Amino acid sequence: xxxxxxxxxxxxxxxxxxxxxxxxxxxxxxxxxxxxxxxxxxxxxxxxxxxxxxxxxxxxxxxxxxxxxxxxxxxxxxxxxxxxxxxxxxxxxxxxxxxxxxxxxxxxxxxxxxxxxxxxxxxxxxxxxxxxxxxxxxxxxxxxxxxxxxxxxxxxxxxxxxxxxxxxxxxxxxxxxxxxxxxxxxxxxxxxxxxxxxxxxxxxxxxxxxxxxxxxxxxxxxxxxxxxxxxxxxxxxxxxxxxxxxxxxxxxxxxxxxxxxxxxxxxxxxxxxxxxxxxxxxxxxxxxxxxxxxxxxxxxxxxxxxxxxxxxxxxxxxxxxxxxxxxxxxxxxxxxxxxxxxxxxxxxxxxxxxxxxxxxxxxxxxxxxxxxxxxxxxxxxxxxxxxxxxxxxxxxxxxxxxxxxxxxxxxxxxxxxxxxxxxxxxxxxxxxxxxxxxxxxxxxxxxxxxxxxxxxxxxxxxxxxxxxxxxxxxxxxxxxxxxxxxxxxxxxxxxxxxxxxxxxxxxxxxxxxxxxxxxxxxxxxxxxxxxxxxxxxxxxxxxxxxxxxxxxxxxxxxxxxxxxxxxxxxxxxxxxxxxxxxxxxxxxxxxxxxxxxx
Amino acid sequence: xxxxxxxxxxxxxxxxxxxxxxxxxxxxxxxxxxxxxxxxxxxxxxxxxxxxxxxxxxxxxxxxxxxxxxxxxxxxxxxxxxxxxxxxxxxxxxxxxxxxxxxxxxxxxxxxxxxxxxxxxxxxxxxxxxxxxxxxxxxxxxxxxxxxxxxxxxxxxxxxxxxxxxxxxxxxxxxxxxxxxxxxxxxxxxxxxxxxxxxxxxxxxxxxxxxxxxxxxxxxxxxxxxxxxxxxxxxxxxxxxxxxxxxxxxxxxxxxxxxxxxxxxxxxxxxxxxxxxxxxxxxxxxxxxxxxxxxxxxxxxxxxxxxxxxxxxxxxxxxxxxxxxxxxxxxxxxxxxxxxxxxxxxxxxxxxxx
Ligand SMILES: Cc1cc2nc3c(=O)[nH]c(=O)nc-3n(C[C@H](O)[C@H](O)[C@H](O)COP(=O)(O)OP(=O)(O)OC[C@H]3O[C@@H](n4cnc5c(N)ncnc54)[C@H](O)[C@@H]3O)c2cc1C
Ligand code: SF4
Ligand code: SF4
Ligand code: SF4
Ligand code: SF4
Numbered sequence: 029x030x031x032x033x034x035x036x037x038x039x040x041x042x043x044x045x046x047x048x049x050x051x052x053x054x055x056x057x058x059x060x061x062x063x064x065x066x067x068x069x070x071x072x073x074x075x076x077x078x079x080x081x082x083x084x085x086x087x088x089x090x091x092x093x094x095x096x097x098x099x100x101x102x103x104x105x106x107x108x109x110x111x112x113x114x115x116x117x118x119x120x121x122x123x124x125x126x127x128x129x130x131x132x133x134x135x136x137x138x139x140x141x142x143x144x145x146x147x148x149x150x151x152x153x154x155x156x157x158x159x160x161x162x163x164x165x166x167x168x169x170x171x172x173x174x175x176x177x178x179x180x181x182x183x184x185x186x187x188x189x190x191x192x193x194x195x196x197x198x199x200x201x202x203x204x205x206x207x208x209x210x211x212x213x214x215x216x217x218x219x220x221x222x223x224x225x226x227x228x229x230x231x232x233x234x235x236x237x238x239x240x241x242x243x244x245x246x247x248x249x250x251x252x253x254x255x256x257x258x259x260x261x262x263x264x265x266x267x268x269x270x271x272x273x274x275x276x277x278x279x280x281x282x283x284x285x286x287x288x289x290x291x292x293x294x295x296x297x298x299x300x301x302x303x304x305x306x307x308x309x310x311x312x313x314x315x316x317x318x319x320x321x322x323x324x325x326x327x328x329x330x331x332x333x334x335x336x337x338x339x340x341x342x343x344x345x346x347x348x349x350x351x352x353x354x355x356x357x358x359x360x361x362x363x364x365x366x367x368x369x370x371x372x373x374x375x376x377x378x379x380x381x382x383x384x385x386x387x388x389x390x391x392x393x394x395x396x397x398x399x400x401x402x403x404x405x406x407x408x409x410x411x412x413x414x415x416x417x418x419x420x421x422x423x424x425x426x427x428x429x430x431x432x433x434x435x436x437x438x439x440x441x442x443x444x445x446x447x448x449x450x451x452x453x454x455x456x457x458x459x460x461x462x463x464x465x466x467x468x469x470x471x472x473x474x475x476x477x478x479x480x481x482x483x484x485x486x487x488x489x490x491x492x493x494x495x496x497x498x499x500x501x502x503x504x505x506x507x508x509x510x511x512x513x514x515x516x517x518x519x520x521x522x523x524x525x526x527x528x529x530x531x532x533x534x535x536x537x538x539x540x541x542x543x544x545x546x547x548x549x550x551x552x553x554x555x556x557x558x559x560x561x562x563x564x565x566x567x568x569x570x571x572x573x574x575x576x577x578x579x580x581x582x583x584x585x586x587x588x589x590x591x592x593x594x595x596x597x598x599x600x601x602x603x604x605x606x607x608x609x610x611x612x613x614x615x616x617x618x619x620x621x622x623x624x625x626x
Numbered sequence: 627x628x629x630x631x632x633x634x635x636x637x638x639x640x641x642x643x644x645x646x647x648x649x650x651x652x653x654x655x656x657x658x659x660x661x662x663x664x665x666x667x668x669x670x671x672x673x674x675x676x677x678x679x680x681x682x683x684x685x686x687x688x689x690x691x692x693x694x695x696x697x698x699x700x701x702x703x704x705x706x707x708x709x710x711x712x713x714x715x716x717x718x719x720x721x722x723x724x725x726x727x728x729x730x731x732x733x734x735x736x737x738x739x740x741x742x743x744x745x746x747x748x749x750x751x752x753x754x755x756x757x758x759x760x761x762x763x764x765x766x767x768x769x770x771x772x773x774x775x776x777x778x779x780x781x782x783x784x785x786x787x788x789x790x791x792x793x794x795x796x797x798x799x800x801x802x803x804x805x806x807x808x809x810x811x812x813x814x815x816x817x818x819x820x821x822x823x824x825x826x827x828x829x830x831x832x833x834x835x836x837x838x839x840x841x842x843x844x845x846x847x848x849x850x851x852x853x854x855x856x857x858x859x860x861x862x863x864x865x866x867x868x869x870x871x872x873x874x875x876x877x878x879x880x881x882x883x884x885x886x887x888x889x890x891x892x893x894x895x896x897x898x899x900x901x902x903x904x905x906x907x908x909x910x911x912x913x914x915x916x917x918x919x920x921x922x923x924x925x926x927x928x929x930x931x932x933x934x935x936x937x938x939x940x941x942x943x944x945x946x947x948x949x950x951x952x953x954x955x956x957x958x959x960x961x962x963x964x965x966x967x968x969x970x971x972x973x974x975x976x977x978x979x980x
Contacts, residue, residue, distance in 0.1 A: 428652075465652060465654045492656060494658075510655050513669050513673055515665070
């Protein structure tokens with residue numbers, strides 16, 4: 029060709045050099061015969077196109093490759109600089125490591141592929157095509173929230189076998205905890221419960237609850253998965269769900285399902301509609317595991333041998349062709365921000381706790397009451413402990429904050445409005461205050477929902493609260509009203525903290541085990557933001573729901589269905605693509621040569 | 627008045643080394659609400675950040691509130707955008723100092739460190755030249771020094787500080803068209819003096835009592851040293867009382883400024899994280915001032931000043947640089963403006979109440 033090729037490396041400073049070894053890439057590029065000269069933006073003066081032109085004109089490259097995490101940021105500058113030298117915009121090629129290498133394996137090796145494609149002028153999508161192999165028709169879904177439920181049902185209804193793996197004693201995830209969902213104010217249980225029952229009864233779905241992934245081996249299309257089943261101590265097949273055992277059990281612990289605002293027994297069912305609708309024993313809070321005594325539950329259970337306190341954990345092994353990860357999220361820990369007094373002032377609640385408090389099936393039957401202590405000194409909510417008349421909701425707790433999580437959690441503005449509505453529904457004369465920074469009402473029907481809540485006389489205050497103090501049983505919020513430039517010191521009875529969403533507990537461990545890339549925050553990465561939001565760069569592993577990033581239920585369900593479609597596609601074809609991330613530089617070199625020959 | 631978005635201000639602030647973190651502010655109001663000094667009609671730093679973002683210079687120059695901030699750093703620590711509101715307030719005070727200064731010299735010095743250093747050298751050479759004309763005789767030098775100090779004080783006060791204060795008054799009261807009741811001028815004057823000497827507003831910032839005490843001791847030491855040397859001729863006095871008071875105030879100055887230097891270099895405190903050269907100059911020169919005065923007097927007592935005149939000579943150079951450059955055009959003015967800002971702010975409140 030004889031064209032002179034220049035490369036300019038650019039690190040935007042957003043921390044992606046942690047993933048790519050720029051030095052190694054530099055050395056790799058300088059070893060390529062086509063490359064005439066390599067610059068680094070750190071040694072170039074980027075003030076103006078004229079300046080750049082001056083610095084590169086000695087070499088006068090025919091083609092310029094801008095390589096880096098976000099090379100698009102400097103493209104315009106170089107287009108102008110090159111045009112000064114009489115070169116057209118087409119002579120500039122981007123080698124974008126984040127777009128193509130970060131999501132496809134996060135390795136320097138992959139960045140080299142990106143660089144090579146740019147130098148050769150080959151569309152990377154044409155060479156990053158993995159070979160196809162046979163696929164096993166069974167699928168594993170990890171996580172039994174709405175995402176996992178939806179994906180399992182889609183595949184099972186398509187006639188294929190699904191193993192649904194859930195960490196806790198029941199499926200349902202966070203959605204099962206809500207009373208209503210925004211923006212339609214549909215009853216959450218009315219949507220979710222039938223789906224849960226379907227999962228429980230479906231002949232194509234094998235539900236494995238109270239269990240976690242232990243290890244995985246094999247290749248795309250043929251994964252050998254070992255699942256660690258924790259001992260439930262109650263026989264799933266014979267338990268009739270009568271609850272006699274639980275009634276007389278002497279030990280209590282905070283209920284996970286009620287977000288800790290009520291107590292449950294050591295032998296318990298997570299909630300009445302749980303699937304499977306069977307009891308389980310919480311070893312950590314059971315007397316028998318402390319001193320070998322008690323066994324009250326065993327004595328009272330009407331079914332012989334149903335409760336076996338000495339049951340041991342077991343491992344099961346299954347073979348699957350596809351895996352869908354739908355492991356959801358964990359809520360932000362509000363204790364981390366001391367200024368809001370969560371954990372110190374009883375009537376500062378997290379939104380999740382409040383969801384349970386206001387839920388008709390919650391511990392107070394949906395009555396909003398004050399937190400009080402039970403006989404044993406546990407702080408709980410029970411009916412009849414007074415009704416608050418002023419309730420504040422504070423947005424962006426732990427989100428959009430450099431000190432905690434930078435990102436916007438996307439759902440908390442809308443669920444806060446939903447909570448405001450529910451408060452007004454229960455206590456029409458109550459004053460409700462929404463303290464927000466920006467109101468994020470994106471999408472169909474959402475802005476209208478916001479307008480509707482405003483019509484309900486909820487007080488909207490632009491300005492997030494700085495701190496909460498407790499004074500004579502009341503809570504005093506100090507904030508600035510941005511629109512009016514005034515300090516507001518508002519006294520309320522109860523504060524709800526709109527906590528953000530974080531990657532699920534141990535999400536990185538799971539990612540490592542499965543070999544899928546995740547972001548710094550722990551969200552799992554898809555192959556392409558726009559064109560393929562469900563597959564990962566590991567063949568046969570897709571993602572759905574919150575584990576990929578903050579989103580609401582409609583988006584979660586849509587993504588779960590999309591992931592199921594990908595799985596069904598491969599099963600129908602009988603073939604599946606291997607991992608993109610395993611494609612080697614040498615493979616790419618060969619395919620480029622083949623392309624060039626054509 | 628019509629406002630227009632003015633991008634110039636950003637460039638202007640850049641020249642004074644203001645970091646651009648303030649551009650990250652998304653107006654959550656946390657800083658204003660977290661600050662223990664904000665009140666009904668006194669709102670900062672967010673309001674000021676907004677005006678800076680939009681470049682409303684006219685509005686900013688008439689704003690007295692930046693002076694009320696004591697840079698406790700609470701806002702910067704809790705800002706969700708790491709926009710460093712406290713730092714902006716501090717750097718913004720520099721910008722205001724320049725706006726108040728009628729001579730334009732403060733602007734030159736803040737903008738260009740070389741200009742300032744050249745001025746420092748010129749002053750030092752001046753003193754050396756005077757030393758030569760006096761044949762480096764202790765008695766003559768000290769007599770000159772004593773007079774010099776007095777005249778510099780009068781001149782700087784009348785020619786620079788007073789006109790600048792009047793400009794400040796013009797900006798923050800008259801330009802805002804505030805109708806201040808005459809009585810308010812009188813009733814608030816006592817607190818002006820209290821604030822001038824004690825900077826007691828510091829105490830409102832929680833947990834900063836030690837910093838305030840340290841600060842107060844330096845002010846006492848500094849003013850004491852000034853009075854004792856200028857009006858009681860400390861270096862040549864025979865009075866035992868004057869002599870010992872002088873030792874005490876001199877020691878106060880250099881001991882506590884030394885601690886300030888240590889803190890500034892450790893950068894532990896939010897307020898010490900970003901230091902402008904003028905901040906360094908200020909504490910270091912104050913330290914030198916106290917130390918050289920102290921040693922000079924010891925040498926006088928020991929009858930050894932004649933042979934060690936260089937100590938006094940350095941003292942004189944430090945004094946001259948301090949009095950001619952740092953006091954009128956450097957950070958020293960902040961303490962003056964700060965005290966007057968509280969006074970003006972009180973006047974403003976009185977006018978708004980009416
Ligand atoms: C307070 C609050 C109110 C909300 N209100 C609404 C609303 O009104 N409308 C709306 O659209 N959205 C709302 N949302 C958002 C909604 O909760 C999510 O969109 C939805 O729950 C996401 O579902 P998911 O299945 O992806 O995750 P999850 O609901 O978190 O489910 C994940 C499941 O995976 C399981 N799991 C996790 N890790 C593993 C593992 N390693 N192995 C096996 N299983 C695992 C978990 O136990 C859980 O059952 C709200 C969120 C909050 C915090
Ligand atoms: S053995 Fe454990 S679970 Fe059973 S009743 Fe006793 S405490 Fe409860
Ligand atoms: S959705 Fe609203 S409350 Fe939640 S982080 Fe984003 S802006 Fe804040
Ligand atoms: S706390 Fe930070 S982001 Fe919030 S208004 Fe103040 S400077 Fe802006
Ligand atoms: S630094 Fe302290 S005094 Fe200054 S604005 Fe911030 S919180 Fe207020």
